[in-house]
Amino acid sequence: MKLTHLYSAGLLILGSYLAQAQDHRFAVDNPKNPEVTEYWDPEVRVITPGAIPSDAIILFDGKNLDNWESAKDGSPAKWKVADGKMTVVGKTGNISTKQKFTNYQLHIEWQSPIEPDTRKSQGKGNSGVFMQGMYEVQVLNSYNNRTYRNGQAGSIYKQSAPMVNATSKMGEWNTYDIIYTAPKFTVNGGIDTPAYVTVIHNGVVVQNHTKIQGTTEYIGQPLNPVHGPGPISLQDHGNEVSFRNIWIREL
Numbered sequence: 001m002k003l004t005h006l007y008s009a010g011l012l013i014l015g016s017y018l019a020q021a022q023d024h025r026f027a028v029d030n031p032k033n034p035e036v037t038e039y040w041d042p043e044v045r046v047i048t049p050g051a052i053p054s055d056a057i058i059l060f061d062g063k064n065l066d067n068w069e070s071a072k073d074g075s076p077a078k079w080k081v082a083d084g085k086m087t088v089v090g091k092t093g094n095i096s097t098k099q100k101f102t103n104y105q106l107h108i109e110w111q112s113p114i115e116p117d118t119r120k121s122q123g124k125g126n127s128g129v130f131m132q133g134m135y136e137v138q139v140l141n142s143y144n145n146r147t148y149r150n151g152q153a154g155s156i157y158k159q160s161a162p163m164v165n166a167t168s169k170m171g172e173w174n175t176y177d178i179i180y181t182a183p184k185f186t187v188n189g190g191i192d193t194p195a196y197v198t199v200i201h202n203g204v205v206v207q208n209h210t211k212i213q214g215t216t217e218y219i220g221q222p223l224n225p226v227h228g229p230g231p232i233s234l235q236d237h238g239n240e241v242s243f244r245n246i247w248i249r250e251l
Contacts, residue, residue, distance in 0.1 A: 056107075056247040057249070059247060060086060060245070060246040072094070077092075078095075085244040086242065086243050087241070088239065088241050090239075090240070094233050096233040097233075100132075100231050101229055101231070101248065102182045102228075102250070103180065103182055104179075104248050104249060104251055105177070105178070105180075105251060106246075106248045107177050107178075107245065108178070109174065109244050109246075110127065110174050111171065112239075113170075114171045120145060123239075124145050125139070125140055126235075126241070127236075127237050127241040128157065128235035129176065129233075129235075130232065130234070131230075132227065133232075133233045134225075135212050135215065136235070137176065137178060137199055137207075138154065138155045138157045139241060141153070143167045143170055154166065154201045156207065159212065160207060162199070164204060166202045166206060175202055176200070178199050180195070180197050181195060181197070183212070194211050194212060194213070196209050196210065197210050197212055
């Protein structure tokens with residue numbers, strides 16, 4: 001190719017580049033151009049939705065407790081597994097996931113046992129779901145069972161009462177869908193951003209981006225120890241509460 005042809009080709013390429021650059025500047029500088037506020041990359045990750053989303057981690061599928069351990073000492077979890085559910089065995093202690101998490105969407109279903117009317121208030125169908133092992137969403141038979149409002153089903157225990165009582169009848173299944181954002185701490189141990197939680201109980205929002213004040217203590221005020229990722233823990237409160245279909249999506 002002759003030098004003049006190369007020179008001409010170069011001018012064409014340069015001209016095309018300058019034209020594109022000019023079009024880009026026009027797009028950016030023109031507030032009426034819709035492309036200014038369109039973002040294409042990176043493309044949104046694709047998952048398959050359904051009863052269990054394709055990116056969910058299965059924590060309990062009704063078969064075994066391989067993903068769980070004793071919260072006290074890390075020994076094998078001693079709760080009963082039968083008929084597709086796990087059930088609290090009294091005095092065996094809380095159980096926790098072996099895996100630790102930070103921010104997530106958690107799905108868990110729970111069932112209060114059939115208990116006599118002599119059991120009341122906190123003594124009826126009591127258990128709990130603990131975020132990072134220390135922030136409790138209360139599990140309780142709150143169907144026709146009066147107790148303190150910040151201790152009934154769907155409460156952030158001893159902190160925030162649920163907006164409504166959506167508890168199913170004794171012996172029927174309840175569903176919690178929990179969206180949890182972990183706290184962030186400053187370098188000197190203070191709270192930079194507190195933990196927040198949304199709880200959907202049987203399809204009804206009962207906690208809406210609720211601020212968690214700290215650990216959910218039975219006695220005394222909440223504490224705020226500095227911590228990193230933590231497990232999902234389930235409480236042994238002496239009642240034969242059952243759980244099934246537990247999965248989590250990390251956010």
